[in-house]
Amino acid sequence: MNFRESRVTVAIIGDRSEEVLAHRAIPKALEMASRSLEQPLDWHWIQTRAITDVSRDLARYHGVWLVPGSPYENVYGALGAIHWARTRGVPFLGTCGGFQHLLVEYARNVCGVADADHAETAPDAELQVVTRLSCSLVEAVGKVRLASASRLRAAFGADEVDATYRCNYGLNPEWRTQLENSGLRFTAVDGEGAVRGVELPEHPFFAGVLFQPEREALQGLTPAVVVSWLRAACDFVRNREPISPQAG
DSSP: OOGGGSOEEEEEESOOOTTOHHHHHHHHHHHHHHHHHTOOEEEEEEOGGGOSSHHHHTTTOSEEEEOSOOSOSOHHHHHHHHHHHHHHTOOEEEETHHHHHHHHHHHHHTSOOTTOEETTTOTTOSOEEEEEOSSOOTTOEEEEEEOTTOHHHHHHTSSEEEEEOOOSEEEOGGGHHHHHHTTOEEEEEETTOOEEEEEOTTSSSEEEESSOGGGGGGGTOOOHHHHHHHHHHHHHHHHOSOOSOOOO
16 A cells, blocks of 8 residues: 555544634644645544544544644543543644643543543642643743653754743643653743643654644644644554553
């Protein structure tokens, strides 16, 4: 089978709205990434409410992208998609809300903290792995440093990038050590050292960023991390078998 002539099919998961700038950018970002790799691409937008049986609903996909727009209508569908991709070695990208829910899923299913939650959807929860930021990042722009020898550093091709945000929630710093000890690597931080990106080193591609790189497509720029994720989805098709999935 000719790799580049094969069709790659990816799932874009989120509650689509034309009012969300990132959602308007995503089709263009996918088109630009596909063109960059000279790779035919099929993509389907899946509303979170449509996910009722994750293994059935996502079985045909070679990559999963959980996009901005939280709180999601169906939190369990969003978390289920993350879990499915993580445990099966399917390339996963989470941006903004996708990054936040990656942390919740990992805390619950790898760290073993079943009650770990998100302050936006569970404001009274005792164990909040994602909490309100001390300073809002809605339409904020700032520098982010990328760790050497990291997947994100390789994806962006730079030690530092400009990041555009639209969020009020992020990692609760009290959880950082526990998550790191359980295998996550925090590989993007802002100027004050606050976590802005994460990845799972042994996975073919499992990464999230708090910012919204997809919006670069609206400026005519091909989002580098989307290209990297799509390349991993292409490799998934070529290899046919998941590589070193994370248990849990």
